[in-house]
Amino acid sequence: MTSYATRIRALFDDIDRTPWGPEEPALVAEAVALAQESGDERLEYEARLRQTSSANMAGDTDLMLTSFAWCLAHHDADPERFPAVLEPAGDLLWQYKWMAGALSNSPEFAPAQIAAVLDDMHEHYRRAGVGESGVLMARFEDAWSAGRVEEATALQRTLEATPRDDYSHCDACVRSQFAGFFAETGREDDAIRLVQEMIDGGFSCGEEPEHALARILLPSLRAGMLDQARAAHLRSYRLAKDNAANLAIIADNVVFCAVTGNEARALALVEKHLPWLVDDGLDAAAHETALASFAVGLDAVAAAGHPDTPVRGSDADELSTLFGAHDGAWTAAALSSRAWELADAIADAFDARNGTDAHRLALTRLRDAASERYDVPIHSHEFSALAVSPTPSPQTPEERVTHALVLTGAGSSAAIDAIRAALPDAVGEDRIALSSHLLSALCSYGRTDEAAAELPARLAALREEGRDVQAGLEERLGLVLFGVDLVESLPRLQGELDALGDDHPLERADLLSTLAIGRMWAGAHADAVEPARAAAALFAQSGDARRAHGMRLLEADAVAADGDTAGSAGLLDALLHDEELEDGRRVRVLATRARLHGVAEAFAEGAAAADEAARVAVSIGVDDAMVSEMFLLAAMLHEDDGQPAAAVSRYRVAAERRDAVGLPSVDVRFRQGRAMLAAGYAAEAVDTLNEVLREESENGVEPGSRALTAVLLAQALHAAEEYGNAVGAWAYAADLREEAEDAVGRAYALVQQGRLLGRFGATDDAIEVLTEAVDLVRGNEDEVGLLADGLHVLAQAHQQRGDEEAVTLIDEALELGRRHEATWFVADVLDTRARLLVGQGRTDAAVATALQAADTFADAGDPASAGGSELLAARVLREAERADDAVALYRAAFEHASDAEPLRQAVALELGDLLEALGRHGEAADVRAVLPA
Structure with missing residues (x-):
C-alpha cells in the first residue's frame, strides 16, 4: 500500500504542476487507475476530484459526469x-x-433530471452554509439554455442583487x-459594455476572455466597431484554438469570418476544427x-465562388x-447542406425536450446573420487566384494516356x-x-525492385513494336538506362553509343x-551540354517532340550549372x-x-513565372509536394521583390500542401x-509565429533558431500593440540567445525589452535589463551601434x-555617435539631453540643446523630428514666459511639420493659443485654419 501511495502522491504532484492540455488528463487517468488498483478509496477520491476538473476543462462531459457522481456518492x-473540499485536489461544491x-x-x-440536480445542488450548498449565488447562476444558465427567457431575466436580475x-x-x-x-435577447450595447469592462479590468479564467470576446463579435460589427471586432476575433481565436472544449467559441469566430469577407479563413477554421464535432458526444x-456556424462559413x-x-x-x-458515408472529401456546398440538416435535427430534439x-x-437568427456583410479584411488566408481547380479526372483511354504523360x-x-x-x-x-516513364519514376523513388519486375513486360512491348535494337540495349544495360548506378555506368553507355550505327536515331537519342x-x-555540367543538344535534335527529327523538349530543358540546366545563366x-525562353x-x-x-x-x-519577372508554374501545376493535378x-x-520571389502581401497567400498554400502529405511545414510558416x-x-x-514557436519548442529545435522566431514574434506583438506580451517575448528571445551562447543577440533582445519596460513605467526593471545589455557589448568594436543604442535607452530610463547616471550615459552615447558619424542618432541623443536639461530647470541650456538637435535632425534628412x-x-520658452521667442520656434516647428500632420496640428493648436494670448488674433486665426473643423 505504501508503494502505491508514494507513486500516486508523486502523480498528484505532477498533475498539480501540469497546465491544462493533452498531458494532464493522461496523468489523471493513471492516478485513478493506480488508486483503483490499490483499493484505497480515499486516494481514489482525491484522484477523481482532479479527474472531474480535468474532464471539464478538456470537454469530456461523459467522464466529468461519471467522476463527479462517484465522488458525490462517497461524500454523501x-x-x-x-x-x-479537499485542496488541492478539488472542491465538490464548486464542481x-x-x-x-x-x-x-x-x-x-x-x-x-436537470431540476433534480439543481435541487440537490441547492440542498448541498444549504447544508454546507454556502450562499445562493452559485445555485442561482446554475438555475439562470439552465433557464436561458432551455429558452425560458422571462425566468432567465428574473434570475439574472436576482443575481445582480445577490451578494457574492x-x-x-x-x-x-x-x-x-x-x-x-x-x-x-436584444441588449447588444449592454453586452459590449460588460465585455469591455471585463477586458479593461483584466478579468480572466479558464475559458475567458476568449468566450466573452466571441459573444460580442456580431454585436460589435453591428455597432460599427469594426477594428475592435477584428481585434476581438483574433484574440478570441488565438486563445481558444487548442482546446476542443471551446467548440462554441470557434463557432462564433467562423461566423465572424463568414460575414466579414474572410471566406478563406472561415474554410480554414472549419477544416481545422471539424474533428472537434466528435470529441464530446454529450x-x-x-x-x-x-x-x-460551420454551415454559415461554408455557405460563404x-x-x-x-x-x-x-x-x-x-x-x-x-x-x-456524424455526416454519413461519402466518397472522398465533401465539397463546401454539400457539407454545408448536411451540417444544416444535422443542426436542425438537434434543435428539434432540444425544443421537444x-x-x-x-x-x-x-x-433562424444565425441564418439571418449570415446575410450581413462587413468589410473587415484579415490577411492570414485568401483564395489564391492561382489555386484553380484541377482538370476533371480522365475518363477515356486516350485521356488517361495524355494525363499520365503530362504528369x-x-x-x-x-x-x-x-x-x-x-x-x-x-x-x-x-x-x-x-x-x-514508369521505370524511370520507380527508380527515381528508389523502388528498384518494382522497376525490375516491370522490365520484362517493357522488353516484350518493345519487341512487339519491332524495337529490337532498343530491347537489346535494355537487356544489356538493365535499369542503368532508367537511372540506377548511372554515374558508375557512364563508360558502358559511351561504349554502347560508339558501337551503335547512325541508322538508329531513336536508340542513339536515348x-x-x-x-x-x-x-x-x-x-560534369559542361560535358552534358553537347549530348543533351544532340539528343534533342534526334528526338525532334524522329517526331518525338516531348522527349526533345525534355532534352532542351536538360541542356538549359547544364548551361546554367556551368555558369552561363x-x-x-x-534556351528556356525559346522553349x-x-x-x-x-x-x-x-x-x-x-x-x-x-x-x-x-x-x-529580376524578382518581379521571376515571381510572375513562378506564379504561372504554380497555376499550371494545380490545373494538371500534380502531387501536393510539387x-x-x-x-x-x-x-520567396514575391518577398524578394518587396511584395510581402503577395507572398503571404502563397506561403500559406505551400504550408497547407506540405501538411497534406505529412511534410514539415514549420519553416514555410x-x-x-x-x-x-x-x-x-x-x-x-x-x-502564425506563436504557432511556429510552439511547434519548434515541442520538437526541440535548437535555441538559436527558436530565438529568430521569438524575435519576429516580439516585433509582431509590438506592432499589434500587445506591449505586455511583447515584453515577455523579448525576454524569452534573450534567454534563448543566452542558451545559444550568443551574447550580442541577447544584448539586442534586452535592449528592446528594456525600451518597452521604460516606455510603460517599469523603470527599475528597464534599468536592470539595459545595464546587462550594455555590459554584454561594451568593448565589442563590431557592435558599436548596439552599444550606443543601449546606452541611450539606459540613459532615458x-x-x-x-x-x-543619465548625464554620463548620454555623454558616452553622444561620443560614440559622433565618432562614427551617426548623424540621426546624435540628433536623437541631443533631444534626450535637452529633455534632461528641462527636468533640471536649465532653460537656456535646454533650448540651445533642443535647437542643436533640430539642426542635426535636419542635416540627417528628417524634418519632422527636427x-x-x-x-x-x-x-x-513658453513655460519660461518668453512668449515672443517661443512664437518664432513654434513657426519653425510648423514649417518642419509640413509632412507630419499630427505634429503640424499639435503645433498649430499651441501656437494659435499663444498668439491669442498675445492679442494677435488674426495670426492666431490663420494658424488655426489648418486644424480640422
Missing part, C-alpha cells in the same frame, strides 16, 4: 472521510456548478454569461452551434459517423499511379513511352539523353515560345526560368509570419528615475 455516504449545465447541453437528459460568496462564478464568467444573454448544444465559401472546393479532412473515418422554440429561433513531364510523383492506370489500354508508342543525365549527376535563359510544349514540361521550364530571374535579381514547391518558389509582419498584418503574424525638437524648445 461518509462526509468526514470524503470531505467536499456541482458544472453538472446542471452539462445535462442541459444534451437532449438525452429530461427536464426533471466563495462559490459565486468569477467576475470574468459572470460578465461573459450575462453578455451572451444580453446579446441574444455536448449536443455545442455541436448544434458548431454545425450551424460557396457564395464567394467556391462551392466545389473540397473541405479537407471531411472524409475522415471518425466523421463518417424543453417545450420551447428557443433552439429553432437561434438557428510525367512535370516530374510529379502522381505520375506513377497515372501511368499504371493508363498502361492497360495503351498501345503502340504510347505503351512504350509509358512503360519507360543513349545520348541518358549520358547527358549521368554527366549532370556526376557534376544568360545562355540558359535564352516557352514553342507551341508544342505540353503543360507538364511547361511547369518545370517556368520554375527553372523563375529561379534564373531570381539569380539575376504544388507546395511551386507556391514556395513564388512566395515561419516565412509566412515574417511576410505578414512586413506586409503590416501584425495581428495575423502573431498567430535613469532620466525617468531622476538618476545622475520640428519635434523645435516644439520642445518652444514649449520650454
